[in-house]
Amino acid sequence: xxxxxxxxxxxxxxxxxxxxxxxxxxxxxxxxxxxxxxxxxxxxxxxxxxxxxxxxxxxxxxxxxxxxxxxxxxxxxxxxxxxxxxxxxxxxxxxxxxxxxxxxxxxxxxxxxxxxxxxxxxxxxxxxxxxxxxxxxxxxxxxxxxxxxxxxxxxxxxxxxxxxxxxxxxxxxxxxxxxxxxxxxxxxxxxxxxxxxxxxxxxxxxxxxxxxxxxxxxxxxxxxxxxxxxxxxxxxxxxxxxxxxxxxxxxxxxxxxxxxxxxxxxxxxxxxxxxxxxxxxxxxxxxxxxxxxxxxxxxxxxxxxxxxxxxxxxxxxxxxxxxxxxxxxxxxxxxxxxxxxxxxxxxxxxxxxxxxxx
Numbered sequence: 001x002x003x004x005x006x007x008x009x010x011x012x013x014x015x016x017x018x019x020x021x022x023x024x025x026x027x028x029x030x031x032x033x034x035x036x037x038x039x040x041x042x043x044x045x046x047x048x049x050x051x052x053x054x055x056x057x058x059x060x061x062x063x064x065x066x067x068x069x070x071x072x073x074x075x076x077x078x079x080x081x082x083x084x085x086x087x088x089x090x091x092x093x094x095x096x097x098x099x100x101x102x103x104x105x106x107x108x109x110x111x112x113x114x115x116x117x118x119x120x121x122x123x124x125x126x127x128x129x130x131x132x133x134x135x136x137x138x139x140x141x142x143x144x145x146x147x148x149x150x151x152x153x154x155x156x157x158x159x160x161x162x163x164x165x166x167x168x169x170x171x172x173x174x175x176x177x178x179x180x181x182x183x184x185x186x187x188x189x190x191x192x193x194x195x196x197x198x199x200x201x202x203x204x205x206x207x208x209x210x211x212x213x214x215x216x217x218x219x220x221x222x223x224x225x226x227x228x229x230x231x232x233x234x235x236x237x238x239x240x241x242x243x244x245x246x247x248x249x250x251x252x253x254x255x256x257x258x259x260x261x262x263x264x265x266x267x268x269x270x271x272x273x274x275x276x277x278x279x280x281x282x283x284x285x286x287x288x289x290x291x292x293x294x295x296x297x298x299x300x301x302x303x304x305x306x307x308x309x310x311x312x313x314x315x316x317x318x319x320x321x322x323x324x325x326x327x328x329x330x331x332x333x334x335x336x337x338x339x340x341x342x343x344x345x346x347x348x349x350x351x352x353x354x355x356x357x358x
Contacts, residue, residue, distance in 0.1 A: 064080075065077045065081050065084070065093070065096045065100070066096060066308075068080065069096065069099060069100060069103065069308045069311075070305070070306060070307055070308050071306060071312060072103075072306055072311040072312025072313045072314070072315070072342050072343075073312075073342050074100050074103045074104060074311060074313065074342060074343045075342060075343055075344055077096070077100045078097065078100045078101075081093050081096055081097040081100065082097070085097070089116075089120070090120065091116075091117045091118075091120035091121035091124065091127060092117070094113045094114070094116040094117035094120065095113070095114065095117040095124075095126065095127050095130060097110075097113040098110045098111075098113035098114035098117065098130055098131075098134060099130060099308065101113065101134075102130075102133070102134060102137070103308070103311045103313075103314075103343070104343060104345060104346065105137075106345075107134055107137045107138045107141070108138075110134050111131075111134055111135070111138065114127065114130050114131040114134050115131060117130075117131075118131055123164060124164070125160070125161045125162075125163075125164035125165035125168060125171060126161070126165070128157045128158075128160040128161040128164065129157070129158065129161040129168075129170065129171050129174065131157045132153070132154045132155075132157030132158040132161065132174065132178075133154075133174065135150050135153045135154045135157060136150070136151075136154045136178070138150055139151050139154060148185070148186055151178075151182055151186040151187075152186050152187065154178055154182075155175075155178055155182065155186060155187040158171065158174050158175040158178055159175060161174075161175075162175050167203060168203075169200055169203040169204035169207055172196050172199055172200050172203065173196075173200065173204070173207045173210075175196055176192075176193045176196035176197060176200065176211045177193075177211070177214070179192035179193040179196065180193040180211070180214055180215060180218060190215060190218070190219075193211060193214075193215055194211075194212075194215065196211065197211040197212050197215070205232075205235040205236070206232045206233075206235050206236035206239060206241065206242050207232075209228045209229070209231045209232035209235065210228070210232050210242075210245055212228045213225045213226075213228035213229045213232065213245070213249065216228055217249070217252070222253055225249060226246075226249060229242070229245055229246040229249050230246065232245060232246075233246060238269055239272050239273065240266050240269070240271045240272055240273045240276035240277075241272075241273045241276055243262050243263070243265055243266035243269075243276070244262075244263070244266060244276045244279045244280055244283075246262045247259045247260075247262035247263045247266070247280065247283060248279075248283065250262060251287060256287055256289055259283065259287070259289070260284070260289055260290055260293075263280045263283065263284065263293065263297075264293070266280060267280070267293065267297060267300075271300075271304075274301055274304050274305065274306065274307055274310075275301075275307055275310040277297045277298070277300055277301040277304075278297070278298065278301050278310040278314075278315055278318070279310075280294075280297050281293075281294040281295075281297035281298045281301070281318060281322075282294075282318060284297075285318065285321065285322060291322055291325060291326055294322055295319065295322045295323070295326075298315055298318055298319045298322065299319070301315055302315050302316070302319070311342075311343070312342060313338075313339040313340075313342035313343040313346060313349070314339070314346075316335045316336075316338045316339040316342070316349075317335065317336065317339045317346065317348055317349050317352065319335045320332045320333070320334075320335030320336045320339065320349070320352050321352065323335060324352065324355065324356060329356045329357075332352070332356055333353060333356045336349045336350075336352040336353045336356070337349075337353070339352075340353075
């Protein structure tokens, strides 16, 4: 039976939220520097060229598909995984292939791979967690009847993940969020979410308080919610995730000045979770606040060790959007091209190139 590292070692949450995913042609073409592209190269600044080179350099160290996913090189990861599966299919390869499709927001392609991973290794909690997540992404985009059927599958997979790995705070967080957001007809319930928060407390107290904050928000108790978000900051010793979650609460309650101050505090402290930089940048961009800070956060993230939770190609795309908004069309174009060198089917980057008229 194919073994895999524990959920704690491998699981990350999607960019939109730290819990379950209810809330989360240029590549390898060999012609990027062909004569027809010389106009682009002339237009690029030296700093942008250095950015492009920095994207290529990590490839030498990316020796396996998981490293490629963390580096955001999803095209290469899929190519390598498909070769591995043809040669010797394993549950781990199918799980990673599923996660590659999750990076691309291609839920339909990812579901069969996640299901195949479980058929090969049904006792692996990580694989059940990822299948539940991708079912959740599909449910978010489905009609009511289909979504209800998928939601039941999400619950089954999350509950199975917790049963197999009861010490996984990631699995318990995802399950708690499902219980909180799903209607009772498919197995949701606030009491169940509170029970998971209690079980989370010794595993990850910050996320336990995050669940309690979400419960308070749902019950329209903003003061209690803010208190829980601040308790999460205290127990995580000022962790970046907790500051971003507080900022998200302020955004939800339209307290945008306080949102910005919370993100500034996160930016000024050591970042224990690199994806928090991208969460913060995305929040600023979506609210039209402080483009300069948002740009700094994205650049800082790209200069660090990027993670699967926030694929680097999406970071380059967001940086392109920020530069485009600031009128820097040439460097925005370069960022969109860089995203496509990593994920050639990434439609938003293709649309970005169309917007800048290149």
